[in-house]
Amino acid sequence: MNLTVEFRLYTRLYKSILENRLGLWTSRTGLIVRLMDPDTGRKGYGEIAPFPGFRSETYDQAFAFVNRLCYPIGKPHPPLITPETIAQIPEHLSATRFGLGCALAQVSGEATPSSPTPIGVDHPQAALLPRGSQALEAWKPYWEAGHRTFKWKIGLADPTLELKLLDQLLTALPPEAKLRLDANGNLTIAQAQDWLKACDPQRIEFLEQPLDPEQKEELIQLTQESPIPLALDESVSTLADLQEWVPRWPGIFVLKVPLLGFVEETRSFLSALWAQGQPLDLVFSSVLETAIGRKTALELARPFHNPQRAMGFGVQAWLDPEDGFEDSNPDQIWEQLS
Ligand code: MG
Secondary structure (H helix, E strand, O other): OOEEEEEEEEEEEEEEEEEEOOEEEEEEEEEEEEEEOOOOOOEEEEEEOOOOOOOOOOHHHHHHHHHHHHOOOOOOOOOEEOHHHHHOOOOOOHHHHHHHHHHHHHHHOOOOOOOOOOOOOOOOEEEEOOOHHHHHHHHHHHHHOOOOEEEEEOOOOOHHHHHHHHHHHHHHOOOOOEEEEEOOOOOOHHHHHHHHHHOOOOOEEEEEOOOOOOOHHHHHHHHHHOOOOEEEOHHHOOHHHHHHHOOOOOOEEEEOHHHHOOHHHHHHHHHHHHHOOOOOEEEEEOOOOOHHHHHHHHHHHHHHOOOOOOEEEEOOOOOOOOOOOOOOOHHHHHHHOO
16 A cells, blocks of 8 residues: 655644643644545544653654655655555654554554443543642632542642642642642652652542652652552653553553554553453543544543543643644644645
């Protein structure tokens, strides 16, 4: 099969500033790729959406690869490629593997193999709260909209101040609310221990990525001492990371499907564990992708997500539903980028 390949860049403005340990973000950039079978006219779309601070390739690396693929020297544009070209995308370009793999699956009409029963499309979502004291008020509209799980970023300010805010936030939240803390790998071991001492297992569902992904032994040590479950997120950015951690980690894994790699490889890995009676405690979560990437992310997530836990796609406060990137028709998203 010969397919034409094209890409378009996108920049999506956030509705409010997003902060993580790498800084302040007002927008995210990514690539939409399109494969077309010139014989049938059939099209497939995919999204390449690396995210700062995670261990897939960077946006610049993805762009360099896709740009070379789509504009080979001395050949007409768009060039023809084969499925083998996509299968040979290097493993470190895991977000690129996801995007082009999705487009290929669509254009070739591959069926999805069997897997556990999926959770419903209306499964609860955790609502991401703004940083710091803004969270003290921001949870209310989410609560009224039906959210019962909230996520709050920590490790961004003085720990004494943040621990005080945690107390205030737990006092403000109704007792049945669950709170997830996410440190994005930004705590020292001593700080992480202080946080864990302050975490009431009745109120705090889990602490996500307390330490840098490189601190592997320290993460394992910490989870053995912790009164609440710990979750890995940045540590398991790619499928290779996840495969390395599965035998070693007793806690939760937060998975961002668009970073993991070829979606069929991820599905096979998770299906095999499920078939062996060893399902993982998985929480699937957003990378603030467009509707193109999210559709595939949710298709993979629903059968494997821990049904006892909220999903992590409650990011409406950052994305404008009217900016065109939520269109369920990928042709429309593609056209708006021309
Ligand atoms: Mg996280």
